[in-house]
Structure formats: C-alpha cells, structure tokens
Amino acid sequence: MEISRRDFLKVSFVAGSGLVIAVYLGGCKELPTQENTPTATALLKSTPIPTRTELPEGTPTPEPPTWFTPNVFVTIGSAGLITITAHRSEMGQGVRTALPMILADELGADWNSVRVEQALGDPAYGSQETGGSHSIQNFYSIMRSAGAVGRQVLISAAAQTWGVDTRDCFTEKSMVIHRPSGQKLPFSALITLASTLPVPASRVISLKDPADFRIIGTSLGRVDNPEIITGKAVYGMDVRLPGMLYSAVAHCPVIRGKVTSYDDSATRQVPGVREVVQIDNGIAVVAEHAYQALRGKALLQVSWDSGANTRLNSTELEQALLERAKIATPPADELVQYYTMPYFAHATMEPMNCTANVSSDGCEVWVPTQNPQVVRSNIKGLLRIGPDKIKVYVPLIGGGFGRRLESGPAGLSPTVDYVSEAVQISQAIGAPVHLIWTRQDDFEHDMYQPLSVTRVRARLDDISTLSAQRFDVSSSIPVGYWRSVTNPPEAFARESFMDEYAVMTKADPVVLRHNYLNGRARDVVDMAADMASWGSPTPTGVGRGIAYHATWGATHVAQVAEVMVNETEIRVLHVFCAVDCGLVINPDMVIAQMESGIVFGLTAALKEHIHIESGIVTPYSFAGYPLLRFDEMPQVEVQIVKSTERPTGVGEMGNPPIAPAVANAVFAITGQRLRRLPLRLT
C-alpha cells in the first residue's frame, strides 16, 4: 500500500461539527530501529532530521514491518518506543509536552516510552501557526483522535490474536489488556498485525471517558528540560552545519532606510571575513566565525538613504492619537476616559536568527519560528522554487511572544525579515549561512506592539452601557503581534475604567465586577478576591487592585495585585491569580504560564517602552529597555478552577489583567489615577 504523505492525515472542517479527522493507515516501512536513531536535537547539530514521511517513492516495504504509523502524529516502534510528532513551535509555553500528553493518554501509552520529535513546516499537519494561545484549544480533539485511532487498531490486533471481543479490551502503559482474562500484550508485539488492519473511520472513533485519563490532568515535567539544564538543547542560535559560515547584517538605523553606498575595506581586513554582500535589507558580512562577522559589520562604512521616515516621532504620534480619540464635550451623565499604551518591543532573550542553505537542490532553513509554513511561503516567493524543494526545520525558540509569528505587511506575499536575509546571503555566496542579529538589530528592527489609545465610556447610572474603542496609528513604524496582541490595551482600559467607575459610584471594585459579570467570569473574580482576602486591612503604604480579563474570550483570568508605593517607586509585592481554562492538560504548566504572563505584563506596566525619534528607535539595549528583574519579582499565587469545559489556551492569558490590577492598586494607595503605561507616579 503506497500512500502519499498528504494522505496520512486529512483534516477537514465540517460546518457545525467542528474538526473531523480522517486518518489513514500508513504502510509500515523498514527503517533503522528507533533506539538507534539519534535524537532530533542531535541531528539538528549536523544534518537535517530524516522523517518517516519523507522516504523516497518506491521504497520497498519488507516484512515484518518494524514501525506502526497510524498517522503523522505518532509512530510505534517494535522496540516499544513511541514517537509523537510535535507540529507546533516550542517557545517556553510547553506545547511539545502538552500536545503529546493528550495523544499519549488516548493511545494508552506509557509516558516513559514516549519521545517527542519536532515536525518540519508542512501543511500535512494542519495549522502550525503557533500563536493566539490556540494550540491546545484547536488541537485537543485532533490529538485525542490521533491517539484513539492508534489505540483502536492496536486493540483490534490484540483481540484478533486472542480471539476475543475488542469491546473487552483496553490500553494502559503501552499494553493492550483483555479485561475478563487479564492477559496482556505490549504494543510492540502488535505492530506487525496492526499495520495490516483497516483504520476506523473518524465518526466511529470512540474517545476515552475523561474519568479514565491517566496523563491528561497531571503535572508531568517538560520533555525539553533535561537538555535545557545541561546546555544541550538546540535553539536556532545553536544550529551548526558542515561548511557553515556566519553572518551579520548592517541595517539602516532609520526604520526601513536603504543602502546608498558602502565601503568595506576595513571589514575585509578582519581575519576570517570571507564576503561582503548587499542584500535587500542592508549589507551582510560573512565570516568563518560569528565574532569576525560582528567585528566586520562594526567596521563597515555605509551611507544610508533614510527616506521619509526620519520624520517619525512616537511622542508626536501619541499626542495626535490622544487628540483624535478625545470627545470635546462628553455628555454630563457619562464617564469618559482615555488609556494609552506606547510601543513595546518583544525583547526575546534569543535574538532573531536563521540558518539557510540554498543550493541547486533547493533551500533548507533552520529557524526559530512560530510559523514554519509562512517561512516556506516566504522562501517560495523569494527563490521561485517549488514547495517540495523547501524544508523548514524548527529548533527550540528562545522566546517568541509573537515576534516570530510575523509575516510582513498584510496583503503582500509573506516576508520574514531574518529568513529573507539568511536566504539571500546563502544564495549569494553559495554556502550554508548562520545569520545572527545583534541585540541592537533586534530592538531597532522589531515589529512593535502598536501605540494605542483606548477610549472607554459608560453612563454613570448603568455600568452595562460600558463601551470601549481603540485608536491606533497608521505610520511606517512596523507593528505586529505582541503577546496577547489587542488584549492588553483592552484590559488596561476597561479594567482601569471599571475601577474609576467604582470610585465615582462609591462601589467596591470586586462587588461591582461580581454584579457586572456572570458565570465563569464572576467565579474567577470571586476566587481571586478570596485568595487575596479582599477587604481585609493592608499595611500602611500597601494597597490592592483587581482586574479581570478573558483573552480572546477564551480563558478567564482575574488577578489581585498587592502593591507598595514608596514616593514614586511602585513595587508589586504579591499577585493572586485565578484562572479558568476549562479542562486542564497539565496544571503546573498552566501555573507557569500565569506566572510568565504576569511578569511579562509587569514589565509593560512598570518598565519598558519604545521611543522613536527621527525614525530611530532609541532603546537599543537592555540598559535602555529594562525588563522586570529577579529582585523585583512579586510572590505569585495561582489557583485553577476545576472544570470539564473544553480546554482553552494559557500562553497569553496571564498578561492582560496585571497592568490594570497594579494601576488600580496604585490608585488605592495614592489617589493618583495613571492612564498610561508604563505607570509613572509624579
């Protein structure tokens, strides 16, 4: 049976019934035993990862098969190793652990024999766009079905072997067990037969009763941790190819400026510098080692055509935006207020980078990206080669926060700046190239969280008339997705306004929200208030603020911040966070994402902002763009609502409520209402 890779899994959207999965049984193929196969990360260091789906046409199928591959997401080997493919990008949110947990549970796998392999960018997996906190929400059912299909085929194989009814069998710890007799067969003993059996149609796949979950709902450790703590984990920056050269690019300091001319004579004196080439975005220096490329870049003399963007000034844009949002004479029976968020950078700890190898065979890239299929489209447009000649490998990502989701201006063919640069350089010099952006490149050429002003209004006699409108700027400043996207300005505005409204109407902020909200939203507000002992006395100089937000309307989060003010210094001491994300896959990872979102949001609330003057981004290092530090970390407590609702995401959800919670606490202590981030007391 010869089945193309596209046939392994077909995912189709059916109106009204959500996602339906059709999974076809792949022919089993003779491959090296899994135990002898180097780990994906080891292979990343040297050669591309061979995947079972990419065997050349006509590869013979010897008997007996040593692998059983019910679909693109899972392979069971004759030695018992279960390889689960993670098709979404890992950037710290734990997706390489959480999605395989779901599949493994449905399959009845022993988690200790599961190995996770990272998928290449390929539409065969469905969407790989790792953003919007969508991975669990969109793939929970698909992962379950993918595991259930494997389980049913394995059960059929065992039932056939024993001559018993499949309905009397179940799976556990990588074994099929016959309930009446207690006899057992390991998965590994069943793959030969399993690979000859028909695959059940999607509509007849029976899923486990959630009461029988063994893996889902447990705080299993992240699969990448052992390699992270020993320094063996491979990020984009750590990709090494035979014959690879290193490159750094001089970019125009003014946004979207172009090269007029350049002098590379000093650069070429640097030992190890091999080439200097002009590309669309600037001048690339190529060298034998990274530092030589960086030194060579520093010695370039480039004349730039800065263009019209030298007029860009973020302070002026902000003032103009506030003017635009203002209502000249607000109705007397309304409260109207304006809340401002400046430009923010992503500031991932791993700067942008990409390793590209353009050759007559096509193009391979190794890139920490949240969107490998967009990278493919980018390369296709750039090189005008077929998708079969493009391979996108996704190593671990040293922080994404939306920066690595970017695909250039809407409506144009996708362009991923650092990918285009690496591909152009490799093409120009005919060798594999590892492109490194410096921290300065990263700050100056980010796609920023856009500046916004949000206007909120409500009639003073009726909070349910509350409405909010966000205003932003159309300018040449590149903007994009930043963790939680439009949710932070929305939450900061509405939740600060709620507090102002409570003050004006002499209502308690928790009671006001309790009455205004209902259902799961109200429950998390009450839970966070209970956690914080809302209403109990606080020490002098310490105040509490509360905020609630459901990012993307999906996951309900309420936070109470306890804040201390010392003159103009704002110090967050304690954060109580209640979260309802439906059924929980891994409780500790939910807690970790709440902690992470809170710290990310606190940096925005208290520290960071991007300033642009004469078209130049001024903070270009962590000295000018401070992040929340270890010694400023509040104590964070998280409680998760027990729920059987469908699971929703957590990657972004901890962030939006924290800034308004802190601003509201600052008001409680000082009486100063701060309506712009970062919060600054006068």
Next chain:
Amino acid sequence: MSQISLIVNGSQQTLDVDPDTPLLWVLRDQLGLTGTKYSCGLGQCGCCTVHIEGEAKRSCTIPVSSVVDKVIVTIEGLSPDGSHPLQQAWVSEQVAQCGYCQPGQIMTAAALLSRTPNPNDEQINQAMAGMLCRCGTYQRIKRAIRRVIAEGGL
C-alpha cells in the same frame, strides 16, 4: 590571530584565535559549547555566564586573551550528566520555559552557592538580580535555589 591555550571543562585546548575575541564566541563557535548563550553582547543580561576560577562571569565581554590558563567551566562542564544539585532542582521545580537564559541562571546560582552555601534572601537577590529572563521564571529560580539549600547544599 594567535595561539591561545584555554582550560575548559577540565581539558586543555589550544586555539588559533584573535586575542580580542570574547570568550563567548570561542566557546560557541570554536569549541562547540553552545550551552553558553549569546543574547545582548554587552554584559547586561547574563545569558552567557560561565565560571572563571569559580566566579560567575559574563563571557560576552571577556576577551579570550584574559583567561589564558584560567579554569573555565561552562554549563556542559557543571556536571557530566545533569546531576548537579541545581540542575536537578531546576527540573524538580520545572523552572525553564523557553530555557534560553537558564544555563546562565544555573551557572550564576552555582557560583553563589559554592561561595555562600546558605545565602539569605538579600544575598540571593543580589547574586541573581542582573540575570534577565523574559519568560518570568524568577519565582521558580528562587524556589530551586532554596530547594538545594534545604536539601543540604551543593
């Protein structure tokens, strides 16, 4: 370029290198020790922290010529198999998220505990305050350090 001799993770290495090259790049590009990370290049974030003669130092701002014949330990050399108490505590507390800064965090904490086996909160804050983590794992880092201390130190 000149011949420079380094002692990294217990083995003596002789390299042909520009003496001004920061130690970070020598470790990463010439010795293949990519566990030590580049992030800011200015000594502002701590991702590149290694031990030089037992002290936590930022390898991105140290010229390789200044560490000739000094004892250098990177995350790969902290233990042969991830068994250092701090590495174990990092797993127990599930500290890492993206993980990019964690080798530097672990090396900084290891230098602290080898010098000050039972630090108070203030000493932990002081040692760790300059170590940036954009994922916000600070609370777990502190818990992992506290766990090692509670379990008897290094």
